[in-house]
Amino acid sequence: MTSVTSRTGRIALGGGCHAWIAGDTGWGMSNAGLITGRRASLLVDTLYDLPLTRAMLDALAPLTGAAPIATVVNTHGNGDHWFGNQLVAHAEIVAARGSVTDMRQVGPAETRALSGLDTPAGTFARRIFGRFDHTGIEPVLPSRLFDGECVLDVGGTEVRLVDVGPAHSAGDTIVHVPRARVVYTGDIVFAGATPIVWHGPFARWLAACDLLLGLDADTVVPGHGPVTTKRAVREIRDYLAFVHEQASARFTAGMPAQDAARDIRLGRFAALDESERLGVNVHTVYRELDPTLPALDGPGLFGRMADLCHAAG
Numbered sequence: 001m002t003s004v005t006s007r008t009g010r011i012a013l014g015g016g017c018h019a020w021i022a023g024d025t026g027w028g029m030s031n032a033g034l035i036t037g038r039r040a041s042l043l044v045d046t047l048y049d050l051p052l053t054r055a056m057l058d059a060l061a062p063l064t065g066a067a068p069i070a071t072v073v074n075t076h077g078n079g080d081h082w083f084g085n086q087l088v089a090h091a092e093i094v095a096a097r098g099s100v101t102d103m104r105q106v107g108p109a110e111t112r113a114l115s116g117l118d119t120p121a122g123t124f125a126r127r128i129f130g131r132f133d134h135t136g137i138e139p140v141l142p143s144r145l146f147d148g149e150c151v152l153d154v155g156g157t158e159v160r161l162v163d164v165g166p167a168h169s170a171g172d173t174i175v176h177v178p179r180a181r182v183v184y185t186g187d188i189v190f191a192g193a194t195p196i197v198w199h200g201p202f203a204r205w206l207a208a209c210d211l212l213l214g215l216d217a218d219t220v221v222p223g224h225g226p227v228t229t230k231r232a233v234r235e236i237r238d239y240l241a242f243v244h245e246q247a248s249a250r251f252t253a254g255m256p257a258q259d260a261a262r263d264i265r266l267g268r269f270a271a272l273d274e275s276e277r278l279g280v281n282v283h284t285v286y287r288e289l290d291p292t293l294p295a296l297d298g299p300g301l302f303g304r305m306a307d308l309c310h311a312a313g
């Protein structure tokens, strides 16, 4: 067991820190966090659509009444961590520079376009994202960018932001509250699910895991899955190292990337949800080893995963 609690919804973690844990698992069902100080609070991430974000803000209202949300941090640029920004647009929204690059590339319009495709990638996207309501979303981008590290004062509570990317995405911020010994990891940690390496390099994500393992923190709030501990960080690190090694061996043997993804046996990692993400992860390893390989666009990446689902199912 890597989870501290299997509870969902609003969870108090002590020291003014709270987690908002999605009531369901799967693609796009992301977590968030709230750090309260004197008369001000900081929200870590919004959610994938407006109804989900609104429900979360309503549930946090007993806390934010006395400590209104003055700051929002988007941990990265995937839509399930910022599409609800327009509901907190009054706050200062902070993100790492790379995260904003991702947001400009893939916003709600691109997400809707992917789900509208008449291809296996489109069918796959409709299956995993069909539960979300992507209407009415106005992209609200961060108003304050940072590079490297940034320290914020949230009503007297010190909050440290560290961009450990590019790794999962072009910019990946972890949010550490030293006094509470809590860290919000964004998608550097998936608890119980397969991590997806959209960007890489793998080495940078492995270094991020080492940084988290060395951090003065007991409680880990992952981007997806239940509240957990550093055991979940070790699990992610082991998966990434395993996939990198397996994919590299097949690259050296001359096997095409998608054949490699079909060929790799995940062993104990097969129990993680969304194992089809291996298709993207192997592609990312191959591009690291041969930068002349063409990048895949969104439909191309989702096509790789759709193919693995088909092969498995």
Ligand SMILES: [Zn+2]
Pocket: 028, 030, 078, 080, 081, 187, 223, 224
């Ligand atoms: Zn996510």
